[in-house]
Amino acid sequence: LIGGVSIVGAGQVGTMLGMALRSAPPDAGVTKVTLFDRDRAVAEESLALGGGDLIADRIDEALEAEAVILAVPVTQIVKLLDELGSRVPPEVLLMDTGSAKVLVVEAMRRNVPPTVHAIGGHPLVGTERPGPSAAQAELLRGAVFALTPVSEDAEPIERARDLVQAMGARPLVLTAQRHDQTVALTSHVPHLLAFALASVVAAAEQEEGFEPALESSGLAGAVRLAASDPAMVAGFLSANASLVRTALRRLRGEIDRIDSVLDADPSTLEATLVAGPGTTP
């Protein structure tokens, strides 16, 4: 039985999780969902939308629960763990939702007493827009929710699995390193690209030779991730900088490879587009 769950950070992700937990099957045993946000207005908005049952006035109040989920940008997760990890009561299931896991798991190992059931978490869904009103609990249904263990202890893993399943999501246990290496390429670099492209288009829009009316649905899709909360994106790019850079280097290599055949005949270019890196068309 899960018991009381506290969510620290009542933005889009926290609200989504809170909504899902509040409609968990009764046999999951979620007794109440407590919200805390350093911006009280955000917690109140989340509460009004159904993200929780009540609001904690202070963060230490939120730590008095069976499970505590840190749903803030990665940088703040690490900071929170450094500041109050040692104060988390024994037996609490402590999880986060950050999209970079090595730094979080290290901060858990560094700060949290071994009696706490700490584990890294990352729901692989969400919307680009920030804030409680962007939360969509139904996105969690059947979605992959990565769990990255802090120790070899089976209990935090089992409890986190139950918590994730109570939300309707699919737990996937893997190492923080493997997680971060994958999402560097599948999520972090795509976010970086979207922000870069959006910036360049915004600059071009100010220029004579550019016709904004030609912007298409293809562009809208390509810059969609740039609508994400910049603080959240800066948080995970920064936390995963080294692996992001490795992934970016691979992508640059592939862009250069295509660039080098732009002037070749179109069939060579076509073969290069399709073939993928390391293949000679």
Add this chain to the structure above:
Amino acid sequence: LIGGVSIVGAGQVGTMLGMALRSAPPDAGVTKVTLFDRDRAVAEESLALGGGDLIADRIDEALEAEAVILAVPVTQIVKLLDELGSRVPPEVLLMDTGSAKVLVVEAMRRNVPPTVHAIGGHPLVGTERPGPSAAQAELLRGAVFALTPVSEDAEPIERARDLVQAMGARPLVLTAQRHDQTVALTSHVPHLLAFALASVVAAAEQEEGFEPALESSGLAGAVRLAASDPAMVAGFLSANASLVRTALRRLRGEIDRIDSVLDADPSTLEATLVAGPGTTP
């Protein structure tokens, strides 16, 4: 009154245009839509889906119409114009749908007799999937349809406007140069990026340290354009190579700018993501 319209190339774009023309308001005066495709099976599929009223057996038969639309990849448009531009009968409204316009307009100037009403065209909509079955006529409704004049003659422009409006789209007249400069950044580079990212992810999927189950909807959106017909993409990238390269250089500069602050503190990174090129946060 528009009269008979022939569509050369009965794929996704040609079929979409044919469907829209066949449901044009009666006062537009579209009498019939003739399809031609060098792959007869594609023309038949398009016909069955409502993309036209009949199929032309030979391309020269298709040229016997009031309006002829070349709806094939840019490279083939230029080749077709070189091969049979001189045989287009006088007074025919000759338009294309390619997403690179300078080369097409030049090929029209070079090959088509001045008695022909030639003009470049580019509907700014479509789906990523190729083939008649991917056509969605409703996408044209209210969509921008770029028209790039070949000469100062007003008649082709007026007739092309009428044709585009009969499809329910919004004509936008601009120079081929301005068109190509804009779409290099808003469409061609995003396509190139999507193919590059899709290739790198496909290669990573074969590796130990990568967990494919972590691929998210964000990634799906970022590589969506890579589902486009590679021949079509190679065609426009190749036709617009020089401006694509210029746009790519700008984007690379912006990626490098973000890369250079990945190790800075997250607030600097955040400011860089948001600020855009040329701004010092």
